[in-house]
Amino acid sequence: MIKVFFKDLNQIIGKKLLIFCYFILALSSFVALLEVISIGSVAMFIGVIVEPEKFLNEFLNFEILKFILYLDLKQRVIYGSTVLILLFISKNLLTFYSNYLNSKLGFEIKNYISKKMFNSYMTRDYYFHLNNNPSKLWHNITSEINLVCNYVILISQLFSSLILIVGLIALIIASSNFSFFIIFVVLSLIVLLLYNYFKKQIKIKSNKRLYFETSISKIINHALGSIKETKIFNNEKWFINNFNEFVAKSENQKFYLNVINTLPRIILEIFSIGILLSIFIFLVFQNKSLTEILPFLTLITLSIIRLVPVFTNITVHINSLKFLDVSKKIVLEELKFFEKNIKKTKNKIKKTNFNNENFKNLKLENINFYYSSKKKIIKNLNLSINQKDKILFIGSSGSGKTTIINLILGLVRPQTGVIKINGKKIDEVINQWHKKIGYIPQDVYLLDDTIKKNITYISEKFDKKLFTNAIKQSKLNKELKKFPNGINTRIGHRGKKLSGGQKQRLALARALYRNPEILIMDEPTSSLDEDSELKILNEFLDVSRKLTVIMVAHRARKFEKKFNKVLRLSH
Secondary structure: OHHHHHHHHHHOOOOHHHHHHHHHHHHHHHHHHHHHHHHHHHEEEEHHHOHHHHHHOOOOOHHHOOOOOOOOHHHHHHHHHHHHHHHHHHHHHHHHHHHHHHHHHHHHHHHHHHHHHHHHHHOOHHHHHHOOOOHHHOOOHHHHHHHHHHHHHHHHHHHHHHHHHHHHHHHHHHHHOHHHHHHHHHHHHHHHHHHHHHHHHHHHHHHHHHHHHHHHHHHHEEEEEEEEHHHHHHOOHOOOOOOHHHHHHHHHHHHHHHHHHOOHHHHHHHHHHHHHHHHHHHHHHOOOOOHHHHHHHHHHHHHHHHHHHHHHHHHHHHHHHHHHHHHHHHHHHHHHHHHHHHHHHHHHHOOOHHHHHOEEEEEEEEEEEEOOOEEEEEEEEEEEEEEEEEEEEEEOOOHHHHHHHHOOOOOOOOOOEEEEEEOHHHHOOOHHHHHHHEOOOOOOOOOOHHHHHHHHHOOOOEEEHHHHHHHHHHOHHHHHOOOHHHOEEEEOOHOOOOOOOHHHHHHHHHHOOOOEEEEEEEEEOOOOOHHHHHHHHHHHHHHHHEEEEEEEEEEOOHHHHHHOOEEOOOO
């Protein structure tokens, strides 16, 4: 597990954070060892107080400690207490510092992964987003990353817990004979098995109860939600019987849960008291005096007090890690894609002067395209669009109109064929190509912000001349008079304060603000009535006389003549 963890960690976080993680693991390990020393020191302190000579001769053969024999009781208490206090203060300060660093590591990891994950999604092609719900991607960026952070922290805690367990067991072995150690280990294993068994039973019963509670909710919702139908079809008895059955089952599970919930705690308590009494009896029967028994008994007591929650936490951590493994795989997959995509992009980048070129020609050569169904949407398409051409695609829903637009925009790539702009492959000039395009979709996405912000659409620089021209050409200036704050009017979620026509004019203004050479319109007025549609489209086409226009329409009989190329598409 530890080996896999370090391998995964190396893939998840950068070198800087990896070194930071190693430091925290080393610190956590040191704190665990310090805790072992602290527990051993308490037992040693008691032994030194009650019978120093015998304790030192039997357990500690260090000449450096022989000076204790020359101290009186008060001095031993003062010196011993001082050492213990300093030791426990140091341990707790380091524990606090270790927890602080763990929290900081979690923050740094989340920050690091979030940036990469969001970057990964934003650089994915359009086809990826067509097949993935935004809420799922949002969940991955938020919840899944949080879980991965928890995964790293849990591994760190698990690592220090294992060191603590090994250290305390080694201390017990060193302070006892082998037969007692075997008894201690056997009893501990029995208790752990019983503890885990009842924990599993609690989980099973809890899941069953949850299922029954969910079923009860469904029955209530179905029964009351369809009360009319229930009355008509005389189904009251069926709902009542099912309700009673599931309530009985739920309460039965609740009863068992109430009974067995306390058992793990009782088992641990009985074990702790039992092992201490067993040790006491065992040592008494070996003719050990109370002064001899007391240090070892203290060591065992403190070890049990510390080991019980550690063992409990370990089982919880291991179960959690199994659950978190799914999240880790999701994040790893996205990060691998991101790194791979960066390398691919760097290799594809070619120096070009396309930014300084005017649009002359767009060619689609032998284009074949299909989605995952393998059913071809576009078959052997050959199309040439020249500067200032007016191209109209007409076809019913599913005929491939929007797909052609997506291909021209470079949002999707054909399975076969080539798309060229001024003789250059679209992949080589995609970013520069997008700068030359003004795009008006069927359902324009509007920010919950001002009219100004929606037109400039997150542009870094505000060009007043372009803005004024866009407002004027789209005839939005007349509409602005209806709003009290003009361009600074907030339009609400998805532009709920705007009419359909105002939304489309705003979409045109946004497209024109980019100062495009090509205007692409994907059924921009399909939501409007026929008269409004004709009026706005005529305005759009008048504005774009000097531009290359590519438009998709479902119905276009009244304005077909304004286009020099009309392509009719069918299924």
